[in-house]
Amino acid sequence: MNIIADTHTHTSASTHAYSSLSEVVHAAALKGLYAVAITDHGEAMPGSPQPWYFHNMHVIPRILEGVIVLRGQECNVLDYEGHIDLRQDDEPVMDWIVASMHTPTMPKGPHTVEDITRAWLAVARDPRVHVIGHSGSDQYVFDYERVIPEFGKNGKLVELNESSFINRPSFIPNCARILSLCKKYGVPVILNTDSHFATLVGDFSHSLALLEQMNFPEELVVNSSIWRFNEYLRAHTHVLEEPIFNEFAGGKNGSH
Template sequence: MNIIADTHTHTIASTHAYSTLQEMIHASAQRKLYAIAITDHGRSMPGAPGQWYFENMKVIPRFMEGVLVLRGQETNIIDTDGNIDLEPDCVGKLDWIVASIHEEAFRCENPTVEAVTNAWMNITKNPQVHVIGHSGTKEYEYDFETVIPEFGRTGKLVELNEGSFIGRKKSIPNCKKIMELCKKHSVPIILNSDSHISATVGCFEHSLELLKELDFPEELVVNASVDRFHAYLKEYSVVKNDPVFQSKSWRAK
């Protein structure tokens, strides 16, 4: 399986990451990726960039080194009602939104399965969100059987996060359960590196191994095909309104 896009990455603008935006894009070009999304953390994460950083992402060329660049954010789910910290002035301006739960930003003293399920169910109603970020985190388990079909029904891509195999190992059994349910319910997924340094952009070794173990259907992996990836962008992302996207050159590779 050939993964053509990495749509969850961080730059030094997220101050616990270690490579510049251009270094991340260069790495994606070296690995012959079709696209990369730059998704630095929303404001509730300690060390996150400010609002102007996201508002000014419009200056980033749509293509750099032959790679399609999506301007995005990893927004934080901040409560059990599924509210997120995406700045109102950024709504409709960013191409790609990953929604995740992080301990540093999630305001819930007792994250029960019911409470976290409610948060994710409300996220399914948010048209700004494209990707369900690393939702296998053990501390924030939810009713997978109930919620995952809703992710599919509402066009949310369920992420298999390569970083979870390295930094969130306790979540691996949940990641496997989630992938099994995505297969069962034909819910599209996306493989992402969650890279915080250019050396790991486009690296999906553990994720691909899990999909192979599960005999996961390639047609459900949105970023395993340029055409499937295009189709998703055309249906759900604001990129479709970009003049460059509408031109013949957007399919540069």
């Protein structure tokens, strides 16, 4: 399986990441990726970019080094009602929203399975969100059987997060359970690195190994082909409607 896009990456605008936007895009180009999303942390996360960072992302060229650049944000789920920290005045600029739960931005708890289930069900209904970020957290366990089908019904992509294998190995049994339910219910997934340093961009080795072990169907992996990824972009974003893609269409924007 060939993964053609990395849609969860961080730059040094998030102060616990260490590469510039240009370095992230260059790394994506070196890996031969079709697209990369820049998704620095939303404002509730300590060390997140100052507000104008997201508002001004429209200045970033849509294509750099032959790679489509999606202007995005990893938004924080803030409460059990599923609110996220996406500023209203940033919404028109954003192409791509990952919603994730993080300890510094969630209620201190203790959390019940029902609390987290309620939060994710609300996020599933939020039309601004594209990707459900690293939901295999052992701190935020939810009713997988109940929620995973709702992600699918609402056009959400369930992320398999490469960084979890390295930094959060306790998440992996939950990730496998979530993947098994995505397979059962036909819910699409997306492989992402959640990279905080440029050399990690586009390295999905652990994620691919787990998919192979589970005999996970390639047709449910949205970023396993340009065609699948473009179909999602067309259905859920306005990116490919931009005039620049009239020229780009004859190259990478084909039906691979």
